Amino acid sequence: MAILAKENTAGASSPPRRLGLAGRGEARAGFLFALPWMVGLTVFTIIPLLLTFYIAQTKFQIVGPPKYVGLANYAAMWIDPAMWTSARNTMFFAVVSVPIKLVIALGLALLLNRVTALSGFYRTVFYLPFLMPAVAGSIVFMLLLTPDAGPVNIALKALGFSPPDWLLDPKAALWTIILLSLWPLGVETLVFLGGLQNIPQDVSEAADLDSPRGWHKLVWITIPLISPMILFNLVIGIIYSFQVFTQALVVGGTTGKPAEATLMYMVVLYRAAFRYFNVGYAAAMATVLFVGVLLLTLLIFRTARSWVHYEGDSR
Amino acid sequence: MGAVQLTGVRKLFGALEVIKGVDLSIADGELVVFVGPSGCGKSTLLRMIAGLEDVDYGDIRIAGADVTELAPARRGVAMVFQNYALYPHMTAYDNLAYGLRRAGMARAEVDVRVRDTAALLQITELLPRRPKAMSGGQRQRVAIGRAIVRKPEVFLFDEPLSNLDAALRVEMRSQIARLHQELQATMIFVTHDQVEAMTLADRIVVLNAGRVEQVGTPREVYHNPANLFVAGFIGSPAMNLLPATVGQGGRLTLAWGTAVAGPAGISGMAGQSLTLGLRPDRLSLVPQAQAQASGQVTLAEHLGDESILHVRLPIGQSLTVKVSGDVAARLGDTVHLGFDMTHAAVFGADGQAMREA
Numbered sequence: 001m002a003i004l005a006k007e008n009t010a011g012a013s014s015p016p017r018r019l020g021l022a023g024r025g026e027a028r029a030g031f032l033f034a035l036p037w038m039v040g041l042t043v044f045t046i047i048p049l050l051l052t053f054y055i056a057q058t059k060f061q062i063v064g065p066p067k068y069v070g071l072a073n074y075a076a077m078w079i080d081p082a083m084w085t086s087a088r089n090t091m092f093f094a095v096v097s098v099p100i101k102l103v104i105a106l107g108l109a110l111l112l113n114r115v116t117a118l119s120g121f122y123r124t125v126f127y128l129p130f131l132m133p134a135v136a137g138s139i140v141f142m143l144l145l146t147p148d149a150g151p152v153n154i155a156l157k158a159l160g161f162s163p164p165d166w167l168l169d170p171k172a173a174l175w176t177i178i179l180l181s182l183w184p185l186g187v188e189t190l191v192f193l194g195g196l197q198n199i200p201q202d203v204s205e206a207a208d209l210d211s212p213r214g215w216h217k218l219v220w221i222t223i224p225l226i227s228p229m230i231l232f233n234l235v236i237g238i239i240y241s242f243q244v245f246t247q248a249l250v251v252g253g254t255t256g257k258p259a260e261a262t263l264m265y266m267v268v269l270y271r272a273a274f275r276y277f278n279v280g281y282a283a284a285m286a287t288v289l290f291v292g293v294l295l296l297t298l299l300i301f302r303t304a305r306s307w308v309h310y311e312g313d314s315r
Numbered sequence: 316m317g318a319v320q321l322t323g324v325r326k327l328f329g330a331l332e333v334i335k336g337v338d339l340s341i342a343d344g345e346l347v348v349f350v351g352p353s354g355c356g357k358s359t360l361l362r363m364i365a366g367l368e369d370v371d372y373g374d375i376r377i378a379g380a381d382v383t384e385l386a387p388a389r390r391g392v393a394m395v396f397q398n399y400a401l402y403p404h405m406t407a408y409d410n411l412a413y414g415l416r417r418a419g420m421a422r423a424e425v426d427v428r429v430r431d432t433a434a435l436l437q438i439t440e441l442l443p444r445r446p447k448a449m450s451g452g453q454r455q456r457v458a459i460g461r462a463i464v465r466k467p468e469v470f471l472f473d474e475p476l477s478n479l480d481a482a483l484r485v486e487m488r489s490q491i492a493r494l495h496q497e498l499q500a501t502m503i504f505v506t507h508d509q510v511e512a513m514t515l516a517d518r519i520v521v522l523n524a525g526r527v528e529q530v531g532t533p534r535e536v537y538h539n540p541a542n543l544f545v546a547g548f549i550g551s552p553a554m555n556l557l558p559a560t561v562g563q564g565g566r567l568t569l570a571w572g573t574a575v576a577g578p579a580g581i582s583g584m585a586g587q588s589l590t591l592g593l594r595p596d597r598l599s600l601v602p603q604a605q606a607q608a609s610g611q612v613t614l615a616e617h618l619g620d621e622s623i624l625h626v627r628l629p630i631g632q633s634l635t636v637k638v639s640g641d642v643a644a645r646l647g648d649t650v651h652l653g654f655d656m657t658h659a660a661v662f663g664a665d666g667q668a669m670r671e672a
Contacts, residue, residue, distance in 0.1 A: 202400035205367050205387070206461075210414035212388035220413065224404045309404035 049290070056283040066280065073284035082268050083285065086256070089174060090265040094241035097178045102233055105185045109192035110218075123193070129184030138250040141180050142167065167251060170261040177262055180247040188233045195226035227308040235297055242293050245270065265289060317378025317391065317468035317501055318343045319364065324373035326359055326525075333359050335525040336373070341518075343378075346495045346502040350512040351522035352548065357505045358473055360522070364503065365394050365471050378468050388414075393462035394471040397478060399454040401446040407433075407457045408442040411464045432464040435497075436490075452483045459491070463498070472504040476511060488514060509551055513537070521545050538658045543666040546592045552623055552635045554660070555598065557591045567591055567661070571630045573607045575654060578661050578669055589669070592660035595623065595637040598652050600644070606651035608634065612644050626650055 056073055058066035077083050112122055129137065144152050145166035156163040164172040166179075199222065207217040223230070248256070248264040254271045256263020265285070273282035319341040326334035333356050341347045349357040362368040364375055366387035374383040382390040401410050411429045420428075433439040436456050446454050455475060462470055472491070476484045492515055495502055506512055512519050513533045521528045521536060521544075529541035540546035546554045559567040559575075565582035566574045567589065581589070603609065613633070614625040617640065624636045624644055636652060644650055661669045 200398065200400065202396040202398050203402060205365075206394070206396065206400040206402070208367065209365065209387045209392065209394055210465075211417035212386040213417070216417045220417070221402060227404075311403060 052283045052286050052290075055280055056287045058280045058283075060279040060283075061277045062279055063277075069280065073281045074288070076281060077284055077288065082260070082263065083265075085260050086263045086265045086268040089256070089261070089263055090242055090244065092174065093178060093181070093244055093264065094238060097181045097244075098234065098237040098241050100178070101182055101185065101188060101237060102230065104182060105188035105233065106192050106230075108185060108189045109196055110222075112189065112193050113196040123190065126184075126189050127186035130186040132184070134246040135250060137183060138180055138247050141176075141183070142250065145176060168258050170259045173251065173258055173261040177244070177247050177251055177264075180251070181241070181244060188237070191229050191233055192226060195229035196222065199225050224307075224309050227304075228310060231300070231304050231308045235300055238296060238300070239293055242289060318376075319469055319501060319503070320376040321360075321364070322373050322376075324360070324363060324375065325371050326356075326363060326368060327371050333525050334363065337525075337527055339520065339527065339530065341501060341503065343501055344499045346492075346504065346515060346517045347520060348504045348506060348512040348516035348518075349520050349522055350506055350509065350549075351528075353507060355522040356525040357507075357522045361394075361471050361473055361503060361505045364390075364469070365392050366390050367394075391468035392471055393465050393467035393469075394473060395455070395458050395462050395475045397474040399446070399451075399458040399478075401454055401458055401461070403446050406443055406445055407438065407449070407460075410446075410457060411442075411461050414461070414465050428464050432460045435463065435494075436460045451479050452487065455479065455487060456490075459494070463494070468501065470500055470502040472502065474505055474507070476506070477508070484511075491515060509549060513549075519549075521548060523548070539668065540592065540660055541668055543590060543592075543662050546660055546662065546668075550594060552595050552637070555593045555595065555634050556662075557593065557632065557634075559589050559591045559661075561585050561587045561589060569608075570632060571608065571628055575607065576656055580669065581661070588664055590662040590666075592662060593654060593656075594658065595635040597655040597658065598634060598636040599655065600636070600638055600642060600650055601653035603651045605653055607654045608652045609649065610634065610652070612646055612648045612650055615644055615646055624650065626652065 055066060057068060057070055059069045059072075060066035108126065112119065112126070115122055144150050147153055147163075147165040147167070150166075152166070153163040166172050166176045203221070203225070204217070207221040211217065243266050244264050245266040248262050248267050249270070252258075252262030252264075252267070254267060254275060256267060266289075269282050269285040269289070272278045272285065319339075321337050321339040324334055324337045324339075325332065337360060349360060351357045359368055363370050364377075366382070366385060366389075370383050374381055376382065377390055377392065401407075402413065405413065408429055411432060412425050415425045415428060429442070430439070433442055436459060438453065438456050438460055441449060441453055441457060446457070449457065455478075458475070475491075476487050479487060488511060491502075491504075494500075495515075504511070504515055516533055518530060519533055519536050520530050523544050529536050529545045531539070531541075536545055536549050540549060540554070543556065547556065558570050559577075561577060561581050561584045562568040562574055563585060565577050565579065567577040567581075568574045569591070575591070577589075581587075608626075608628055610626040610628040612624050613627045614623075616623040616625075620640045622638050622640055622642055622644070624638060624642075626634045626636055628634065634652065636650075638644070663669050
């Protein structure tokens with residue numbers, strides 16, 4: 001017994017230095033299984049990323065070879081008013097739309113979590129809009145928001161409000177894009193729903209016994225326990241919100257009408273690449289966006305240590 | 316602390332009635348154990364008292380107040396769950412303090428209550444730890460602390476020891492018994508473990524298929540089972556249930572022809588079939604001349620200070636015999652058995668106990 005205990009202790013403190021034959025075979029199999037994904041990552045992500053950083057330092061207009069210009073594209077960005085306007089609009093969009101989207105998705109998930117009958121049906125209904133192309137969805141919303149004949153304004157007028165011109169009023173247009181971005185919410189809702197259903201029933205019941213107020217349970221128990229899902233939705237939401245494009249292009253075109261109120265960063269980038277064929281400049285914008293979003297994501301992950309709880313975490 | 320009163324309590328899951336009209340009074344300060352086989356409804360009944368399951372019919376009163384429609388947190392109950400149900404993102408201190416804080420208690424008072432409770436349960440050193448960094452026994456003590464700290468009217472325990480190993484279970488069992496003595500609180504304890512039920516309970520409630528089969532002290536349900544179900548369920552190894560016929564002069568004739576003294580009230584029931592119940596410790600090994608049954612040992616379980624012999628009689632009837640650990644009976648041995656009719660039970664054709672023999 002004592003010998004066994006000693007062996008176990010030794011085994012726990014000093015892991016084997018080399019993989020045995022079986023271990024090596026397993027490692028090779030693992031590598032082969034991962035290989036297709038690694039090839040895809042290299043060809044479709046790492047190489048294009050590195051190329052983008054290279055092209056950002058060139059003058060490249062698709063036709064003809066790229067010509068090295070150093071940091072000239074970044075200098076041009078610094079003095080480009082359209083870039084600053086679009087960056088401001090995009091940041092406002094991200095700061096406003098992501099929290100609103102998360103709150104609504106969480107609310108829907110909480111409701112869906114209470115549904116026992118037809119839960120599969122409701123989940124499908126919530127996810128279906130995600131399968132619709134964003135362009136089609138945006139056009140439907142534009143029809144709904146048409147100033148005079150649109151059903152939204154007709155309804156608001158009938159209720160005694162004086163609704164804005166959602167698409168042409170500079171004060172309302174950016175909010176219209178934010179509104180469009182809130183639909184669909186299927187993925188975020190389902191992610192939250194997965195988190196809610198992962199909360200052990202007895203923990204939830206213990207909270208019911210500790211306090212009669214539903215919001216106590218939501219704030220102190222439910223939200224901390226689904227914090228990994230909140231982090232996931234937050235990071236993905238921020239990444240996507242900085243890349244908002246379709247809704248902005250449909251509503252504001254490439255000029256961000258009205259009065260550049262809907263001019264988004266990706267629209268300016270698209271305009272530079274495919275309207276002015278200034279691919280080097282567009283690549284510079286892309287690298288700045290990449291670095292900016294990367295830093296923001298790292299910042300969120302750093303703060304996440306204090307507010308995200310993982311199940312296996314004993315801190 | 317509060318008395319608990321259940322009146323005509325019923326619960327249906329769709330068309331399936333899982334609690335079939337339970338009437339039960341639990342006195343203030345009493346420790347009552349709900350015991351029964353899996354699926355008998357004991358946990359459901361406990362959850363109905365907690366407010367975690369709706370009551371379809373009947374009502375529940377705690378400390379005289381009708382709590383049937385009240386939210387769980389307003390009933391004055393605290394519950395200890397089988398899987399501890401600690402909040403995984405909180406330290407033990409915060410787990411204990413959570414309910415008090417939500418109730419609006421001042422920080423200093425919360426601190427005093429938490430530390431007093433921790434001292435009572437000897438978990439002070441665990442207070443800064445999260446559940447993941449605790450063993451099963453430590454988690455269960457914290458879970459009990461979370462219940463105690465709120466000073467509820469009634470404590471509810473839903474199989475709290477079933478996830479612990481045997482040694483820890485014994486330790487926690489005695490700790491709960493000590494707590495009951497110290498707090499003098501009303502406690503309802505659900506278990507399928509008879510040893511827990513017998514050792515902890517002031518009274519045992521035996522449940523079967525959503526009905527209460529018997530309510531009584533551990534001695535009552537052990538020595539005077541109300542029916543065949545309780546006789547077969549309570550006691551390990553189970554009571555021997557022997558088919559018998561009432562003979563002339565009120566004697567019982569067993570299936571293999573042996574006659575034994577029957578209860579006084581059966582003399583007029585000649586020819587009727589009954590069931591004689593004998594605990595395994597009421598059977599003993601005797602010389603062949605005094606034997607009331609003889610058979611072959613089919614299984615011998617040697618437990619140290621005692622042995623359990625499973626004996627098959629020539630007619631196919633099996634008997635379980637509890638003998639001293641010194642008895643060296645082995646598989647295949649022929650043994651001769653004598654019956655001690657003290658505390659023998661007799662059950663009528665309807666399965667209900669008639670009276671002591």
